Amino acid sequence: MAYDKFTTLTSTAVPMPIENVDTDQIIPARFLKATKREGFGDNLFRDWRYNGDDTPKADFVLNNPIYKGKILVGGKNFGSGSSREHAAWAVYDYGFRCVVSSFFADIFKNNCLNIGVLPVQISPEFANEIFEAIYADANTELEINLEAQTITLLSSGTQESFVINNYKKGNMLNGFDDIDYLQNMKREIETFTESRPF
């Protein structure tokens, strides 16, 4: 499924300085029963966001109206555990286009890149500075420039560059995905298949 192009993003951000946020928290398994990609945003962080009777938990950050925006700033090792792409879908469908963390779990990061959510890895020090800035002023904005591969905390001007390979960067800038690329390799793949021993 191709997605909207990503070039630059300037937005306030939602702070979630919890480490090892696993994909079972991002979306619990019991909400994986759909056969179409719809409605996952409603269940993003379901059990942290809602009580058992579906009333919102007031102390959870997504239920605090002062924190909003298209950027989620998470703690270290964000997205560990299950490979469920539903976690990335939930993040996207809720309205985030970018997740910032000092460290990402592998599969989650890859899933994000495949669906148009930009994972931006920064230093732990910069992550702390961002958390402090948001807690001091929830209107603090971050600017992400994919072409330049930079993330800037606008209130202080602190900037870091982030890593993304040139191929994935091109995909995100243009809204292409891997299937668009692989479709053009069909001949090569068929030849390769003939060489496989099993």
Add this chain to the structure above:
Amino acid sequence: MSKSLFDKVWDSHVVRSIEDGPDVLYIDRHLIHEVTSPVAFVGLESRGLSVLYPERTFAVADHNTPTINQHLPVQDPLSANQLKTLEDNANKYGISHWGLGHQNNGIVHVVGPENGITLPGATIVCGDSHTSTHGAFGAIAFGIGTSEVEMVLTTQCIMQPKPKKMRISVNGVLNKAVTPKDVGLYIIAQLTTSGATGYFVEYAGDVFENMTMEGRMTVCNLSIEMGARGGMIAPDAKTFEYIKGRPKTPKGVDWDTAMAYWNTLKTDDDAVFDKEFTFNADDIEPMITYGTNPGMGMGISNNIPSADAVEGGKATYDKSLAYMGYAENEQMIGKKIDYVFIGSCTNGRIEDFRAFASIVKGRQKANNVTAWLVPGSHIVEEKIKEEGLLAIFEDAGFVLREPGCSACLAMNDDKVPAGKYAVSTSNRNFEGRQGPGSRTLLASPLVAAAAAVTGLVTDPREFL
């Protein structure tokens, strides 16, 4: 140039290498299940594409299946719809389908090896992170997202940068009551839940060489729990013995050709790894977890570490212990438990049920314990009956259920209630993993058995 086992298998599957980008990696075997595949089929249909090599994909229903009364209609309409969708998609594209009730049905990572779908030197993917299990055979096997499931269906390839290489060696002889699960949990506790992120692991050393194929599967299965994409073990005589003659393994001349290739699948002596760890078997005792990620594990006779003794932030550590209802420095032995779950792609194979039986034999299930014994497949279920283990379980007050993922992720009705403690042989103790509010203690089948008969966290060495 010297190559590792991982290099040899990966490099031989690269169709194209993109500069400053991923490799286009060819996939030999693709396993799909009902939860992470439906949207992939929707995706390929919306693009007007089809399945390129249906004979290379195998559909198995497991995540969402009931573990009792499998012969009756599935009650939950959403689960029933997912199972039906898998069947319909498989039929439509000519993909092999082992649905509910099929004699080969079971957890996808248990039935793959049982039926010879899993082969040394192959690339194997599935929309499930525990695909790493198949690395036990010297395959490169790892979990993928649904976008990638769609890629494999339509092109038999995915696009991934080559991971870095890590070797983990464990040498020596394991102590009494120390199982492959304990080895896995020990390594994760040493490395933390993110310690191998970005790496593909090769397990080496005496302990893995001496381990059964079932045990190797348990260890490789847990690779993802330290962040690794996957883990693998060089194939040897034991591997070939296990796969020979299984329904989908090569036969005759094809077997000989494959063997010639498989015999080359060893890390060269002077191959270099990006990171190496070496542990002593003697340092490992039966393990148990006390927190909310698999890295929060320790020897069962130890006390829960204090926050300053573990890697990571104190706030996260405190949140984790609060969720579990535990405190720093408490001992785990003697803690009351409510549920015992033996099963899953980590510990749902015959050897695990033999281990469980070795302790419960002649004893009785504790009254306060609800126990779920869930075989990994119908083939495992049959072996349990053949070997007389079922009689042992029934005499001890246990009931054997039907195969599936079950309480490992609690998508079906096998949910641990809020606040209750479950000793589980599965792979994840995340918050709510086994049901909203459930509290999970990960352990081996021996520790699970000891808990099942005492109702408490108990050192299995007392029983052996």
